[in-house]
Amino acid sequence: MSYAFAVAAVFLLFFALGVRRDRRRFGNAVLLGLAVTFFGVGLLAGIEDAPPGVAETVMICGLLVLGLGPVVLAGLLTANGVKMIRKEGRRPSNLLSLLAGLGMFGVMVLAVTAAATDSWALQVLVVTLLLVLGYVSFLFVCFVGYAFLYGRMRIRRDADYVVVLGSGLIGGRRVPPLLASRLDRGREVHERLAAYERPDGGAPVLVVSGGQGPDEEVPESHAMADYLVERGFPAGALVREDRSRTTEENMIFSKELMERDRPGSSCVIVTNNFHAFRAAILARRAGVDGQVVGSPTAAYFWPSATMREFAAVFLQYKVVNLGILGTLILLGALVWASR
Structure with missing residues (x-):
């Protein structure tokens, strides 16, 4: 039991050092997960020393x-998937x-079938x-756990820019609710930064970032700027970045604009909450000195969107992750062949 707690403490120390070095690293999430896992193992190992009745209660729970959790989760995910199709259509990302x-x-x-038939091949497969x-x-x-924590970090006060990331437009030129949520949050952050006294006496600038897609009549950044100006945001405090087509390009081209006008500047990047942590990872890779904050997203949209973001992060480290998955599959094949 003490060994598990010691290992948990080591991982927690590495996690703290990683956060201090850069909060935008996926490795921080893994270190935190390992610390929590070993802490849980330590608690379970010491359950036999608990007062009478506690061990039995923990075992029953x-x-x-283990028995009902997967069934309930699978049912909730299936129901959410049906709702996503009804509300958002049958695009692959919505499935x-x-x-x-x-x-x-x-x-x-498959697991029940393997147990019922006593099939060696099925058991190995399961x-x-x-x-x-x-x-x-x-x-x-x-x-998910670290993204939740990252999204609740206090917004920095010394940023020179607020960068709002674009998304698709409705009818080729209108801002959809998802993007409107980002813009409203970006305006809120800009107003908060503008309220702080800056040593250089300057004011923060809001960058709307998004190019023109093949099915769009105008660049996303132009529609975003129009949305803000129509609602009273000062046009002089806006800069349009209208070349980007991906989140990576949002970061790269916005950085070029910021470095051109204020070399060495920092920023707060605004996107939707499900996208915030991956955007932070991409900002770090692009060399952007920026914190990412999220805007609210409809609850039904969150599960599929979060899975899509996780898949993208998973594939960013594909050499390690696919290597581990390949090793597990190879071990299964060797066990099956050894029979």
């Missing part, structure tokens, strides 16, 4: 979570929660699947 829920049901059916899903699920929980 654990069995209920993630539905596919995840159905996939979980499929694995459960164990291999559970190992693969366990690894991916651990990283996903780390991602």
Whole structure:
């Protein structure tokens, strides 16, 4: 038990050092997840020393979570997936929660079948699947947990710019609710920064970042600027970045604008809350001195959007992650072949 707590303390120390070095690292999320995991192992190992009745209660709760938890989660994901299709259409990115829920049901059916038929091949397949899903699920929980913490960090007061990231337009020229949420949040952050006294006496500038897609009549940044100006935001405090087509380009081209006018400047980047942590990782990679904050998103949209963001981060480290998954699958194949 003491060993587990000691390992948890070591990972927690590395986590603290990682956060101090740069809050925008995915490694921080993994270190925090490992610290929590080993702390939990330590608690479970010491449960036998707990007062009478506590161990039995914990065991019953654990069995209920292990038995009913996956079924409930799969049902919720499936229901959310159906709602996403009804509200947002059948684009592949809107199907993630539905596919995840159905996939979980499929694995459960496969596990029951393997147990009922006593099939060696099916048992090896199920164990291999559970190992693969366990690894991916651990990283996903780390991602969600640390993204939650990152999104609640206090907004820096010394930023020179507020950068609002663009998204698609409705009808090729109108700002949709998702983007309007970002713009409203960006204006709020700009007003907060403008209220602070700055040593140089300058005022923060708001950058709207987004180029023109193939189905859009105007660049996203122009529609974003019009949205803000129509609602009373001063046009002189706006800068349009109208070349970017991806989040990576949002960062790169916005950085060029900021460095051109105020070399060495810092910024607060605004996007939706589900996108904030991945945007922070991309900002770090682009060399942008910026904190990312999120704007509210409809609850039904969050599960699929978060899965999409996690998948993108997962593939950013594809050499390590795909290597580990490949190793787990290879071990399963070797165990099956050894029979």
